[in-house]
Amino acid sequence: MKFKINREQFLKGLAIASRPTLAKSPIPIYSNLHLTLDETGLTLLGANSELAIKTHIPMRVNDLEVIRMFLPGETLISSKTLNESIRKMEGNEISVEIIDRTIAQISDGRTEYRLGAIDSKEYPDLDLTKNGTGFEMSTKEFIRLVDQTSFAASTKEQRPILTALNLSAEKGTLTAVATDSARLANKVVNLRDNVTFVANVSARIMGDIAKLLESLVGVETMEISASPNKVTFIFDNTLVVSRLVAGEYPPTRSIIPKTYQSFLQANANELLKAMDRVSILYAAEKDNIVKLSMSPENVVISARSTLSAETAKEEVPLCKYVGEPLDISFNYVLVASAIKAAQAEEVTIGFNGSNKPFSIRVAEDDSLVLIVTPIRT
Amino acid sequence: MKFKINREQFLKGLAIASRPTLAKSPIPIYSNLHLTLDETGLTLLGANSELAIKTHIPMRVNDLEVIRMFLPGETLISSKTLNESIRKMEGNEISVEIIDRTIAQISDGRTEYRLGAIDSKEYPDLDLTKNGTGFEMSTKEFIRLVDQTSFAASTKEQRPILTALNLSAEKGTLTAVATDSARLANKVVNLRDNVTFVANVSARIMGDIAKLLESLVGVETMEISASPNKVTFIFDNTLVVSRLVAGEYPPTRSIIPKTYQSFLQANANELLKAMDRVSILYAAEKDNIVKLSMSPENVVISARSTLSAETAKEEVPLCKYVGEPLDISFNYVLVASAIKAAQAEEVTIGFNGSNKPFSIRVAEDDSLVLIVTPIRT
Incomplete structure (x- = not known):
C-alpha cells in the first residue's frame, strides 16, 4: 500500500x-x-x-x-x-x-x-452492512433529540438497560426516552417515513454521534436504520454502526402526569442562576437539596447545609406561580440539567404536590417532557 | 462587625x-x-x-x-x-x-x-511585619525573573532545598538560581539599591506570587525584603510573607561552562515544533530521549521508541551549527521547558561534547543561562 x-x-x-x-x-x-x-x-x-x-x-x-x-x-x-x-x-x-x-x-x-x-x-471481522428499518432525519433535529434526552440516562452499570436511549418509531413519529429512575426525558419528533421499530442504543454513544455530527460542516441529513441487534447511521461518506443495549426497556408512559395541580412559569436562566447561588453550600455534600416555596405572591428558593446551620435563600425573579401554595424539595443538579436540556428561554413546571414527580416543559412545544422526582424532607 | x-x-x-x-x-x-x-x-x-x-x-x-x-x-x-x-x-x-x-x-x-x-x-498569630534588607524592583522584571527560573526547581521533596529559588543579592545585582540537578536556570538582574542577602524561597510560591502580580492591573513596582527566616513582598495595598526553605543551597557557579566547543543557533519556535513532532513516539515512555545530529551542513533531530522499532526524524530548519560534527541526546521535556523559559525568538546552544552539560542562552542577553545535562546513550 x-x-x-x-x-x-x-x-x-x-x-x-x-x-x-x-x-x-x-x-x-x-x-x-x-x-x-x-x-x-x-x-x-x-x-x-x-x-x-x-x-x-x-x-x-x-x-x-x-x-x-x-x-x-x-x-x-x-x-x-x-x-x-x-x-x-x-x-x-x-x-x-x-x-x-x-x-x-x-x-x-x-x-x-x-x-x-x-x-x-x-482485525476482527465486523458486520458493517446496513439492514433493518430505515428512515431519514435532519442532523440538526437528531442532535437536538439526543441533547434533550441522553443526559437523563443512567451512567451506572447496575441496570444496563437504563444506560440506553430508548428509541421507538410508529405512525410517523419517533420517540426517544431516557431515565435513570430519578428523572426522565421524553422527546417526540415527526418522521417523513412511516416506520415501526424499537431500539435501545447506549446514551453515551448517541451523545458521541451527536458530537461528531456537530463537528461536521454541511451535513444536513442522515439515514438511520435499526435491526434487532444494531443501529446504523449513514451521512456524507460515513457509516456508523452501534450495537444495541440488551434487555427490555421499562414502561415509562404512565410516569408522565396527564394533569397538574399547579404551575410555575419561570425564566430558565434566572431560575438556573438562583439555584446555582443557593446551592454553593453543597460543595462537599451529597444530596444537593434545594427547596422551592411557591405561592401566587412570590417564589422563594432556599438551601440549608446538612453539615452546618448555613442557609441561603432568595426570591426568584421573572416567574409566576398559579395554584395552592406549595413547598417542594429536589436535587438541584437533576433539575438544572433538565432546564438546560429544555433549551428554551422560559420553562413551565407542572406540580402535583410535594411528593409527586413534577414535569418541566417548554411553552408552546409539546414534543419534550422532562420529569424529576422530588425529595421528601 | x-x-x-x-x-x-x-x-x-x-x-x-x-x-x-x-x-x-x-x-x-x-x-x-x-x-x-x-x-x-x-x-x-x-x-x-x-x-x-x-x-x-x-x-x-x-x-x-x-x-x-x-x-x-x-x-x-x-x-x-x-x-x-x-x-x-x-x-x-x-x-x-x-x-x-x-x-x-x-x-x-x-x-x-x-x-x-x-x-x-x-486564628494563628502570624508575624506579618516587614524586616530585613529591602529593595525595590519592577513587577514586570520580577515576573520575568520568576518565569525564567522557577520551572527548573525540583518538585520532589527528597531534597527540599532544591524546591527553592535561590535568591542572592550583592554589588547591585540580584541572582536567581533554580536546579533539580538535571537542569539549571541562572538569571541576573540589576538592582537600583546595593543590598546584600541570600534567601531560598519555594519556587512554587514564587510562581504563585508572579501569577498574582500578573493578574493585577497597574501595579508597577514592588518592595522585596529578606530576613533570615522570611521574605516579604509589598505592592499596592498588599503584603505577602513567605517563609524560607531551610538548608544551604548547593554551590552552582562551577556548573556554568565558561567556554564552549561548538554552537547551535536556532529559531526557538522551529526547534520546539521539531522536538514536539519527533517526540510523539514517547507518549507512554519514561526517558523522552531526542537526539540532535549536528554538522555545519545540517542539523537532524530524531527519536526512537525504546519499546518498538518506531522512529521519527527531520531536518531542523532555520538553524546554524558551528563546530565539529556532534551527536547529543537529551530529555526533550527539559530542553523544551528551557527554550520556552528563554522567551526569545532565537536561542544559542553551547556544547562541550556529547557527555557535557550544554547551555541555552539568548543572543545579546547575558542575564540568563539555562543548563541541561545530556543523556549518555
Whole structure:
C-alpha cells in the first residue's frame, strides 16, 4: 500500500473514524485504525466493542486531487500515533507507504516517521452492512433529540438497560426516552417515513454521534436504520454502526402526569442562576437539596447545609406561580440539567404536590417532557 | 462587625487574599479568611503554613465610596464559601453582618446567605511585619525573573532545598538560581539599591506570587525584603510573607561552562515544533530521549521508541551549527521547558561534547543561562 494524500482531507477523515479508538478498549487491536486503499479512495475504519465508524475519502473532492500515486492495499496503524503525526506535520501533502507489511513510513517531505504497521488480517471481522428499518432525519433535529434526552440516562452499570436511549418509531413519529429512575426525558419528533421499530442504543454513544455530527460542516441529513441487534447511521461518506443495549426497556408512559395541580412559569436562566447561588453550600455534600416555596405572591428558593446551620435563600425573579401554595424539595443538579436540556428561554413546571414527580416543559412545544422526582424532607 | 461594600472592590481583594487558602492545608483554620474592619477600611488576610497574604480595601478609592455603614470588628469566614457567594451574587453592593459572633449574614438585597463565622481569636498569630534588607524592583522584571527560573526547581521533596529559588543579592545585582540537578536556570538582574542577602524561597510560591502580580492591573513596582527566616513582598495595598526553605543551597557557579566547543543557533519556535513532532513516539515512555545530529551542513533531530522499532526524524530548519560534527541526546521535556523559559525568538546552544552539560542562552542577553545535562546513550 502506498499513496500521497492531501493532509487536510486526511485529518478530516481521521477525526471521524478515530472516535471509537479513543475509548480504552480491553481488546488491544481496537487501538488501531484500519486503512483500505482502492481505486475509489481511502477508507478509514475505527471501532471498539460497541461502536464502529467507517469513513471514505474519495480520490477527488470537486477540483481537488486528494489522493495520488497510489498502490492499493490494507493495513492497521496505531490510531493515536497516526493522528498525532498527521496533526503535527505541517506539509500540505502526506505520503504513506507500507514497507514489508510491518512498517508505515509517513512523511510530509520534512518529518519522516517509521511507525509500526500490522497486517489487516488481524482485525476482527465486523458486520458493517446496513439492514433493518430505515428512515431519514435532519442532523440538526437528531442532535437536538439526543441533547434533550441522553443526559437523563443512567451512567451506572447496575441496570444496563437504563444506560440506553430508548428509541421507538410508529405512525410517523419517533420517540426517544431516557431515565435513570430519578428523572426522565421524553422527546417526540415527526418522521417523513412511516416506520415501526424499537431500539435501545447506549446514551453515551448517541451523545458521541451527536458530537461528531456537530463537528461536521454541511451535513444536513442522515439515514438511520435499526435491526434487532444494531443501529446504523449513514451521512456524507460515513457509516456508523452501534450495537444495541440488551434487555427490555421499562414502561415509562404512565410516569408522565396527564394533569397538574399547579404551575410555575419561570425564566430558565434566572431560575438556573438562583439555584446555582443557593446551592454553593453543597460543595462537599451529597444530596444537593434545594427547596422551592411557591405561592401566587412570590417564589422563594432556599438551601440549608446538612453539615452546618448555613442557609441561603432568595426570591426568584421573572416567574409566576398559579395554584395552592406549595413547598417542594429536589436535587438541584437533576433539575438544572433538565432546564438546560429544555433549551428554551422560559420553562413551565407542572406540580402535583410535594411528593409527586413534577414535569418541566417548554411553552408552546409539546414534543419534550422532562420529569424529576422530588425529595421528601 | 457590620458593613456594606462595593462588590467589585470586595472581589478584587478576595482574589488577592484568598490565594493561600486555596492550597489544601493540614491546619483547618487556614481554610478561612481573616477579616478586620476599622476606620481605615477592610483588611483581608489569607494564609497557609508557608505563605500569608494580607490586602487592604480602603474606605474610598478616588471618588468611589467603597465601604459604608460600618461597625468595626474582626471575624473568620470560610474562604471558599465567601468567595463563591460574592462571585455569584449580582448586586453592586454587598452587606455583611456578623450576628452572635457565629453567623455571617451576607446579602446583595436579593440573595441572603447565613454562613458560619468563627471568632477571630482562633486564628494563628502570624508575624506579618516587614524586616530585613529591602529593595525595590519592577513587577514586570520580577515576573520575568520568576518565569525564567522557577520551572527548573525540583518538585520532589527528597531534597527540599532544591524546591527553592535561590535568591542572592550583592554589588547591585540580584541572582536567581533554580536546579533539580538535571537542569539549571541562572538569571541576573540589576538592582537600583546595593543590598546584600541570600534567601531560598519555594519556587512554587514564587510562581504563585508572579501569577498574582500578573493578574493585577497597574501595579508597577514592588518592595522585596529578606530576613533570615522570611521574605516579604509589598505592592499596592498588599503584603505577602513567605517563609524560607531551610538548608544551604548547593554551590552552582562551577556548573556554568565558561567556554564552549561548538554552537547551535536556532529559531526557538522551529526547534520546539521539531522536538514536539519527533517526540510523539514517547507518549507512554519514561526517558523522552531526542537526539540532535549536528554538522555545519545540517542539523537532524530524531527519536526512537525504546519499546518498538518506531522512529521519527527531520531536518531542523532555520538553524546554524558551528563546530565539529556532534551527536547529543537529551530529555526533550527539559530542553523544551528551557527554550520556552528563554522567551526569545532565537536561542544559542553551547556544547562541550556529547557527555557535557550544554547551555541555552539568548543572543545579546547575558542575564540568563539555562543548563541541561545530556543523556549518555
